[in-house]
Amino acid sequence: MDNISRRKFLKISAATISGAATLGAVGKLTESVEQFSGKIFRNGVQKIPTFCDICFWKCGVIAYIRDGKLWKLEGNPEDPLSRGRLCPRGTGGVGAHYDPDRLKSPLIRKNDRGKEEWVAVTWDEALEYIARKMQAIKSEYGAESVAMFSHGIGGNFLKHTLKAFGTHNFAAPSFAQCRGPRDVGFKLTFGEDISSPERTDIKNAKCLVFLGYHLGENMHNTQVQEFSEAIQNGASIIVVDPRFSIAASKAKYYLPIKPGTDIALLLAWMNVIVNEKLYDRDYVEKYGFGFEKFKNEISNYTPEWAYPETGIEPEIIRRTAYEMAKHKPATLVHPGRHVTWYGDDTQRSRAIALLNALLGSWGRKGGFYTPVSMDLPEYPYPPYPKPNKPKVDNPNSKYPFAIETITNGIRDATISGSPYPIKGWFVYATNLIHALPNEAETIKAIQNLDLLVVIDVIPSEIAGWADVVLPESIYLERYDDLNVEWFREPFISLRQPVVESPHDQKPNWWIAKKLAEKIGLNEYYPWENIVDYLKYRLTAGGYDFEELRTKGIIKGTPQPIYFDQGVPAEFPTPSGKIEFYSLQLAQAGFDAVPKYKKPEEAPPGYFRLLYGRAPVHSFSRTQTNRILMDMYQENEVWINHVIAERLGLKSGDYVKLKNQDGVVSNRIKIKSTNRIRPDCVYIVHGFGHNSKMLRYAYNKGASDSQLLTRYVIDPLMGGTGMNVNFVTIEVEV
Amino acid sequence: MNEITNTRMNPSIDQFLSIWNWEIPVYLFLGGIVAGMMIISGYFLFKGRTKDVECSCYKIPFVSLIFLTAGMIALFLDLEHKAYVWRVYTTFKIKSPMSWGSWILLLIYPVLFLNILIRIPKFLSNKFPFLEDLSTKINSHPVAVRNIGIASMISGALLGIYTGVLLSSLGARPLWNSSTLWILFLLSGLSTAAAFIHLIAKSRYESHLLAKADNVFLSLELIVLILFLIGLLTSTQVHIDAAKLLLNGSYAPAFWVFVVGLGIIIPLIIQIMAVSNKIPHTPIAPIMVIVGGLILRFVIVYAGQVSHWFNAQLLK
Amino acid sequence: MARYAMVIDTKKCVGCMDCVVACNTENNVPEGFNRDWIVQDARGSFPTVNLEIRSERCNHCDNPPCVYCCPTGASHIHNLGGVVLVEHKLCIGCKACIASCPYDARFVHPEGYVDKCTFCIHRVEEGLDPACVSVCPTYCMTFGDLDDVNSEVNRLLNSRKHHSVLPEAGTKPQIFYLE
Ligand SMILES: Nc1nc2c(c(=O)[nH]1)N[C@H]1C(S)=C(S)[C@@H](COP(=O)(O)OP(=O)(O)OC[C@H]3O[C@@H](n4cnc5c(=O)[nH]c(N)nc54)[C@H](O)[C@@H]3O)O[C@H]1N2
């Protein structure tokens, strides 16, 4: 296991780099920036609006350019997402532009996969190579055998090219490794999902309940800002987490739950609220379906029953249930976001949905609002060819309630060749080695490919496995598709270049367009430059491109977002109501009302491995950003200080973590703390890079992903529960 | 348990890393010994005992000049913005011991020169014969020599006091937060100076005399050191913690062995026996005193930087 | 006259370090150095923990030892709002001020002079809030004039329990933390 998982790093043969300087067809590229020359890039300070891409929240940014150089990034006060303030990662986005470890030119692998040797090539050569391989795959296996993994808005144009090519196998880790179970659980209950940005009305909540949701470390900007507003307004906060998180430090009630037992707690809460008739009776009567059956099902789940499971005293379960009921319907039991924990995640999310339904918070102020958006027509492209084969990730609807493509489903198909072979991967802005559990499987799948193209900005671990690496301009150096957001108020925002790319990096739209041209799909790109595309869409919607370019945001008229304001209370479920009892689940052979299953216990001497966010980092993408790394340079393993003392460890000592399958991590520092249960340890995700070209990040801290050799698939939607690994602590010698 | 996490990554301002390295203790030591020398030679000049104690009166001023200059070089080496050093002489800051120090140093040099003029070293008078004339002139007025002695004592005392006040004015470091620190440094300056003369004086009388004087200084120094520690130990928790750094903390070995043991008590015993003619004089005792004085400055400067207002919280 | 101060609500601060990042970009603070920093002060034992998070920086003390000990006048009290500043051109880098500051708020800039938080006086003079205050996503920092009885800082200090860091060091710090 260890030797395949050790990533081979990129090695560029220096002699060929000079070749990259002579660029053929690329002259036009920088047009988007150049057309502002003189107008925007003059001496002194210029402010240019755009939106952030350090995570997927898409906050509006004002970039300050001083003497032609990127100086700082601030929030765009006009933008409803940032409200004029960015999170630390957004503020530190400056470091992404100046990152000395960026990819500088396209690279083609020279030797066999595994012996990574690279040649720097021109864009023309790289795209030519890719096009040839794609055509070969298409003629041998069909266009569907090319799949794409992407994360974020930047992938839109490449997706368009690949759709035109004839495939429909597109997946993002944001479903099966992130919010998928939540969205499915809520959709099964209310007929609509939560989506991103979350439709949670945190700022108006009088009682806020977080299960694991660790705002303050999770820095999704508007959520954090609203959390602060809720604190200011004196909201009662209840935090359930095995770790005393930042959010927990703001809570009136902190429930140090035993990991993996949240469903038991949720059932007990619902039991109290139903038995003591504390729920919103009008609401449930009016909108609920199958309430009586539901009531029967949960009748045995008393707080006394939940106590030995969760470790939370019955008294506290009751008191917190009363607190929630007291503030209903302005009680928000937050659905969380990264919920792929134990494989029963859709059912847990459904339990959260049901608790909210009892409190009447869906559609209500302080609960879940109904997001609104602006109408903007798509670009009128010619229709895409119809794929001949179904999507590859979920054959025969094995996971009947999946509503998006399952990344690990594509990976499985690539390994097994079934239901049909997958021979080409495009990987755009997702570091699959860190994002998917069990990296050995990812590498096994890669070994079956004829073509792996990685479009990235830094030499990430996944880039290390690629046949072709394409260096993209970072978000501050390019246009992207328009962001037509679903939010509290309707608006459109624009990402536009604020500085030029320092080397031969190109924006995704250009890459996608040039690639389409190479494979003869010119008709799908009737526009010359992305500005033409953006102008077209905006004009078709009745908006002005120049206005958007100078303001960064165009807002629509505010619309009602709560039932009380006249939003129709519609629930697009099979029954048209809130499904307390789900017939569709029952028909598919699942529990119609969530049931609790004991989590697997840790073997003796092992701790459950939990992971989460550091406020200054995004996943595995910010560890070469010097500004952000300056804030937090390596992750630490949190361990209860009584246990640490017993093991003879103190904060700052280096140890290694070894999981149940014998995988040993990089060395990592101990954080001996009073802020975590004794049965689990916790590390921040995204560290422990083993790509040597990530000079600054290399070997700093340990990688949670590397230790997640096990995962439990959620049978409803195919997500990968990843909190199911156990580690021991090995003292460094 | 109290768990404090500080995100400050800057090692230059971390409370457990030093602000000042070897340069400052060396400077303080040299400043101290020069102060002691000036007081001693000034005293003898004032008393007109130039004949009894030739070394103190005639050699020591020149040695002081060299030591002081070496100390100034150490201080200069420590400055981060060396090209701007002249800025200290564009102003006088009454609350700043550093400023006082800079100006005192300006005062010391002329006094030392006058001191040296009383008896010009051979190599100088060979080169600059006019100096010899000046010297003769000064020596013909005993009052002038006495006044030079007074000036020498005063400026020496100022210098010695200043080296202690410099630290004790920096209230952020509890170990230095003591009004006895200047007395301690002054006495240490005197004891190391006396030891130095004891060591190099050719005349047995002078050597013996200064050994006697040294015993007085060392005894007083020991008492003041005890007072210094008692002062800290009877103050707030942070001061107690600071004293503990010396008493049983990370600086205790250096403090007990080199400063107290080998630097004061043992040489004191040896010298008490030597002055009462129980044993012959040995160069070992004065060398121990001098090294002890140097290590005292190192221990106080280093431990002082570690002592901190936050320690009390951190150590709990 | 004005007396500038900061009031920081520890109930709202999440310790995200945006204030630190923003200070670094606004003021070109060199890599490896910070003018502000976060302290997490956790007391108690699991699960009964009390966590206070503080965004700390130079306290712009009313009784600033760093100014008193400076031999050149490089460290000085600015005529606007009692802000403690370092005039780079006067600083010889003797580090007496660093040794004198109980908060370790100062550092030697790689260019040789001593540097620290300026309360973003260049922004304040333009009527803006300091960079750290203006970015904070939890709106937990308030900058203002203590001499103005109607200021927001006074309103907060009058309405909430608060403390400063190490008042016992006697420097009269001007950053206040709401409890
Ligand atoms: N072990 C573990 N796995 C997880 C998670 C976890 O916490 N632990 N979290 C899960 C969750 S919630 C999510 S949402 C996913 C996130 O998964 P990903 O979105 O894959 O996150 P990253 O690991 O940051 O990988 C992003 C990659 O995109 C590159 N990139 C950044 N900016 C650009 C750009 O502008 N253009 C291009 N072309 N590339 C760019 C980065 O360099 C990096 O290689 O991971 C999931 N997987």
Ligand SMILES: Nc1nc2c(c(=O)[nH]1)N[C@H]1C(S)=C(S)[C@@H](COP(=O)(O)OP(=O)(O)OC[C@H]3O[C@@H](n4cnc5c(=O)[nH]c(N)nc54)[C@H](O)[C@@H]3O)O[C@H]1N2
């Ligand atoms: N700074 C920063 N912010 C981010 C991101 C980032 O990369 N960096 N990524 C963004 C994205 S895409 C996502 S999906 C979100 C993820 O952020 P969240 O949705 O908040 O992720 P969680 O998995 O809930 O967070 C992990 C927390 O759950 C706790 N936990 C672990 N196991 C259990 C359990 O069994 N029960 C309970 N109740 N709690 C448990 C952990 O102790 C930890 O505090 O963050 C977003 N925000």
Ligand code: SF4
């Ligand atoms: S939450 Fe932070 S990183 Fe994400 S888009 Fe907003 S500012 Fe950028």
Ligand code: SF4
């Ligand atoms: S930016 Fe605000 S919330 Fe974040 S650490 Fe600083 S003061 Fe606290």
Ligand code: SF4
């Ligand atoms: S905090 Fe330190 S640097 Fe700032 S004014 Fe006070 S003593 Fe001076």
Ligand code: SF4
């Ligand atoms: S380092 Fe500079 S600012 Fe500090 S005391 Fe010395 S001269 Fe003054």
Ligand code: SF4
């Ligand atoms: S006031 Fe300005 S200089 Fe001071 S910490 Fe805040 S941003 Fe930095």
Ligand SMILES: [Mo]
């Ligand atoms: Mo996510």
